[in-house]
Amino acid sequence: MSDLIAYYTAHSDMVFTAIQEHILISLTAVCFGFLVASPAGIALTKHPRTAAIVLGFFSAVNTIPSIVLLGVAMMILGIGFWPSTAVLFLYSLLPIMRNTYTGITGVDEKYIKAARGMGMSRVQILTKVQIPLALPVIIAGIRLSAIYIISWATLSAFIGAGGLGDLIWMGLQSYNFNLVLCGAIPATLLALAASGLLTFAENMASRTLHRGGDAA
């Protein structure tokens, strides 16, 4: 243990850089994933038959081992930050898209009926009623996605994207377990932190819906 701390203190700069790289890769992948998957999930609610096909397709994508996809990405896009971000982006789509889709379609029909009857346009129904009511489920999708991406980002070291995976990989190759732990522990903590933060957001959103007390 003291070994590890000594090792970490000596190499803190390196660990810190790796953490930054790791966050950058994961964040970029999840952000792009969100930007693409949530509108896609919303669009799919209008076409249930297409939805089954698209969601099925991405489920299949997510079963491909990430190491395989990384290999493919390397062949097509080369090495570095963007190829690995692209692969992680692909993985991030499914949870967000699926939860957006189920969240929106799960909104009780009575609210839609009331909204339509009062003269809300389709866009207004979506933004003022469906999205707010589906928000906890959508955030849960982002949380799942973030947890996956942060752990899988460790693999992107294989194609030279850097991040905490670099430390783990180098440590394994040189039998330096302190180095492995310097990569693995922050990666775990990052995933836990992201999960905690998004669970909090999810609870806030669902408390707004099922609020027991007054607004004040």
Place this chain on the structure above:
Amino acid sequence: MIRFENVSMAYGTNEIIHNLNLKIEEGQLAVLIGPSGCGKTTTLQLINRLLNPTEGNIFLNGKELRGMDPVKLRRGIGYVIQEIGLFPHMTIEQNIEIVPKLLKWPAEKRQARTLELLKLVGLDPDTYLNRYPVKLSGGQQQRIGLLRALAVEPPVILMDEPFGALDPITRETMQDEIKRLQKKLKKTVVFVTHDMDEAIKIADVIILMKDGRIVQQASPEQLLSSPADEFVEQFIGKHRLYNGKPDKVMDIMNKRAFAVPKSMGIAQSIALMEQHGVSGILVTDESETLLGYLGIEEIRDEAKIGLTVGDLRFRQLPMVHPETSAQEAFDILIGRKLDILAVVDDDGHIHGVVSKTSMVKALARAVWNREDAHV
């Protein structure tokens, strides 16, 4: 105000509404009623274009609906549904102000209107404005649902079984409330229900539908007194008005006369009278032939423990036949200053009694059209 001209409506090949012609006047509370599947809700939703007719025209204030933008149209028509549908992520205030906001009313005007509306139904703004719908009872929620529909003072309000999910007592209160508000605010209301009690209570005009057609459109009185056909008669059921006055003794007698066999003990008879709050009993023999009447006075004067009612001296009651006219029975009762007449058939069997109370009940039934009127 609202006019349907040869309106038909079909889902695919399945025609729900057949060639409907309908007119609802301004300021009327029109109730659409009929068995489930009769097309009453469909008819309602044609008015705010949640559905569109496949044939025919619908006019609102003389203007054809087809030419109007459905979204704008709906903002000008109040809409209340059974499921209420208050938005759980909005406060009461935000819920009421939805349509005013859609119409871009300035904030002060919105707030003033919300306060006015809450006052209208006697809800305290300080308590309710910032509350969320979950904290409200079903009745309170539907009151807010009603206010939400009234917010921009639409001339027409559509209500789709609005009180169907409420408990009976709250439902009654809400019926009074909607009637009061409708008269006060002079709104045209189209109200869907399957509950005839509700329709009779609140309607200016009842539109009875069956299989996508109107069977009869009439005021509650007209509908009850002259139903158009057998279906209407059956549908209004127990509410049917007596045709003219109750005419026979059997129509007005109290069928639950307390008759006891002469072998019954005195103590038991007194207990029975006490339990039912009556001041006399009829005594019959084993074959239910009437022997006479025992009032509380006779029992008090002669009763001893161990005797049966058959041992006492009966008062003889004037008897009338079930087929005697009610008018005649009434004359006997009043003319001879009696409390009670026995209704007895040719075989001497007791059918009931006619008392002043049963007379009043019969009159009340005729006046209020209620089989179960209590006096």
